[in-house]
Amino acid sequence: MGPLHEVTVTFPRRKDWFAVLIGIALAGVPMAAFNLWIDWFIDRQGREEAGELAQRSLALAGKRAGVVLNTLADLARRGIDSCDPAHVEAMRQVNFLTTPIKEVSVVDPDGNTLCTDLGIPLGFRQQVSTHPFTAEGDVVIEVLRLGDRREPMIRLRRAGVGNAPAALIPADLLLPLAAMPTERSSATALAITTRDGSALAEGGAPRPSAQDAGDRLVATVQSPRYNLAATVSLPRAQVLAAHGDLRAVGVVTSGVVALGIIALALILPARRRGDPVDEIERAFRAGEFVPYFQPMIDITSGRLRGAEVLIRRRKPDGTVALPGTFIPLLESSGLIIDVTRALMRRVRDEVGAAYARRPKLKIGFNLAAAHFADEAIVRDVREAFEDSPIRLDQVVLEVTERQPLESLTETRRVIAALQDLGVSIAIDDVGSGHSGLSYILKLGVDMIKIDKMFIDAIGTDRNSATIIETLVELARNLHMEVIAEGVESFEQVVFLRDRGVRAAQGYVFAPPLPGSSFLQLIEAIDPAPDAGRAAVDRTSTAAA
Numbered sequence: 001m002g003p004l005h006e007v008t009v010t011f012p013r014r015k016d017w018f019a020v021l022i023g024i025a026l027a028g029v030p031m032a033a034f035n036l037w038i039d040w041f042i043d044r045q046g047r048e049e050a051g052e053l054a055q056r057s058l059a060l061a062g063k064r065a066g067v068v069l070n071t072l073a074d075l076a077r078r079g080i081d082s083c084d085p086a087h088v089e090a091m092r093q094v095n096f097l098t099t100p101i102k103e104v105s106v107v108d109p110d111g112n113t114l115c116t117d118l119g120i121p122l123g124f125r126q127q128v129s130t131h132p133f134t135a136e137g138d139v140v141i142e143v144l145r146l147g148d149r150r151e152p153m154i155r156l157r158r159a160g161v162g163n164a165p166a167a168l169i170p171a172d173l174l175l176p177l178a179a180m181p182t183e184r185s186s187a188t189a190l191a192i193t194t195r196d197g198s199a200l201a202e203g204g205a206p207r208p209s210a211q212d213a214g215d216r217l218v219a220t221v222q223s224p225r226y227n228l229a230a231t232v233s234l235p236r237a238q239v240l241a242a243h244g245d246l247r248a249v250g251v252v253t254s255g256v257v258a259l260g261i262i263a264l265a266l267i268l269p270a271r272r273r274g275d276p277v278d279e280i281e282r283a284f285r286a287g288e289f290v291p292y293f294q295p296m297i298d299i300t301s302g303r304l305r306g307a308e309v310l311i312r313r314r315k316p317d318g319t320v321a322l323p324g325t326f327i328p329l330l331e332s333s334g335l336i337i338d339v340t341r342a343l344m345r346r347v348r349d350e351v352g353a354a355y356a357r358r359p360k361l362k363i364g365f366n367l368a369a370a371h372f373a374d375e376a377i378v379r380d381v382r383e384a385f386e387d388s389p390i391r392l393d394q395v396v397l398e399v400t401e402r403q404p405l406e407s408l409t410e411t412r413r414v415i416a417a418l419q420d421l422g423v424s425i426a427i428d429d430v431g432s433g434h435s436g437l438s439y440i441l442k443l444g445v446d447m448i449k450i451d452k453m454f455i456d457a458i459g460t461d462r463n464s465a466t467i468i469e470t471l472v473e474l475a476r477n478l479h480m481e482v483i484a485e486g487v488e489s490f491e492q493v494v495f496l497r498d499r500g501v502r503a504a505q506g507y508v509f510a511p512p513l514p515g516s517s518f519l520q521l522i523e524a525i526d527p528a529p530d531a532g533r534a535a536v537d538r539t540s541t542a543a544a
């Protein structure tokens with residue numbers, strides 16, 4: 001009625017927030033996955049880069065060694081293997097013509113330099129290591145230290161043939177740092193070694209220590225022709241920096257994915273409201289379930305006896321849905337308990353004042369089978385109506401015979417507890433169910449409502465008359481009241497009154513009415529006795 005009922009505010013339910021939290025948590029997963037992927041990608045990139053660099057370095061080192069090997073082969077072919085002045089002269093020419101070579105010499109099988117193209121050996125020389133160089137084993141590669149020179153020298157020498165020519169080259173020549181991108185060469189480490197890892201030449205950054213090896217990406221390539229291998233290592237940080245753009249793309253992408261998932265988490269609960277149970281729960285929270293009131297008439301006096309509350313769903317678009325369209329869902333979802341509780345409170349608030357002034361008026365509520373599973377309904381009824389303008393003895397609760405009750409014992413206990421509160425219990429739809437009269441008798445109720453089916457048959461079916469007469473007789477003996485429902489014609493009213501039925505409801509009197517119409521009807525056919533008296537009381541107090 002008031003604005004309170006018309007403004008519908010739906011806050012996200014706890015379930016929705018839960019979904020949002022899960023969404024945010026899930027959004028972290030692709031973010032983490034993307035970062036892992038980036039790490040993996042950068043590692044792979046770095047290793048590939050290092051591998052390429054090693055490959056290129058090895059190729060260049062091999063090429064330079066190859067030039068020297070050709071020269072040595074040429075000298076050997078020409079029989080140059082002694083310190084004979086003609087041989088020395090030939091060696092001098094070769095040295096002059098072959099750029100990488102610093103010195104050409106004749107060396108004995110033990111590695112001692114007999115003479116050089118310059119005539120005498122270049123001072124003290126220490127042989128650090130010797131390794132076979134070619135697959136055929138006709139050339140060895142040696143690391144030498146020459147007197148005062150810091151940098152080691154590399155000597156390639158024909159082997160296994162007595163005295164033989166040898167060529168000295170700076171170790172650096174095997175380190176084609178030109179092969180490396182210059183801006184990175186400072187941090188890139190390159191080592192040329194034999195295939196089993198003995199050092200021949202090192203360049204770039206100092207060889208990484210074992211402890212920071214984890215932060216570097218390393219690749220080693222071995223030469224198939226010579227006893228050479230190249231190892232390149234790059235700092236991870238350097239590769240990362242080079243792919244900074246990728247990182248940025250990653251952050252942006254995972255951010256977008258995260259936002260997308262959060263949006264989905266917000267939207268999905270909303271879409272899930274397409275689910276009928278969620279939808280009806282939302283309708284309940286939005287206050288769409290409202291009471292309608294069907295007047296019940298005392299057909300012996302024509303007075304208003306009260307009303308039965310019949311639930312309606314008033315949708316935001318203004319349409320009103322009948323209980324047949326939603327009661328089954330409310331019952332199967334268990335929501336019927338909450339909805340009934342809310343309905344009782346709403347009825348109390350809407351018509352309580354009118355009922356307070358007419359203590360004989362009854363108000364009936366329909367209960368479902370679920371209400372008799374435990375005693376929650378007893379508490380709900382007490383909390384709704386004790387200390388309320390509607391007294392507990394004005395309340396009638398209708399138990400339908402249509403639905404089978406779970407347990408007769410439990411139902412009887414709940415009914416007894418309700419009757420202890422002062423409320424009356426009616427059996428609804430009597431004659432329509434399968435329970436039979438004996439069953440109804442066992443429940444110990446206060447009223448029976450004869451099903452519309454028998455009322456419809458009045459005047460056409462003789463059995464119907466018999467059944468109604470039997471029920472009235474039975475009710476009289478058990479001190480139960482009889483109410484006829486679905487009465488549509490005046491003939492039916494007369495028939496029922498003649499058979500001793502005292503109360504009836506049906507379209508002949510009024511359909512179920514919205515609260516405001518029902519209140520108007522009450523005032524019209526039963527002007528509040530107390531209202532007048534209260535006015536008089538007020539005047540008298542004012543006069544006094």
Ligand code: C2E
Pocket residue numbers: 294309310311322323324327336340343365366367368400428429485486487488505506507508511512
């Ligand atoms: P019911 O308790 O037997 O209610 C009587 C039904 O007959 C109501 O239908 C009422 O509108 C209709 N009716 C009343 N007089 C006449 C008449 O003269 N002619 C005809 N043809 N129909 C008449 P409604 O309101 O559609 O309710 C249908 C059923 O839904 C009710 O049957 C009751 O079982 C259930 N229901 C209604 N409100 C509630 C509720 O709050 N809780 C529960 N658990 N069930 C409810």
Ligand code: CA
Pocket residue numbers: 308366398428
């Ligand atoms: Ca009913």
Ligand code: CA
Pocket residue numbers: 428429449451452485
């Ligand atoms: Ca009924």
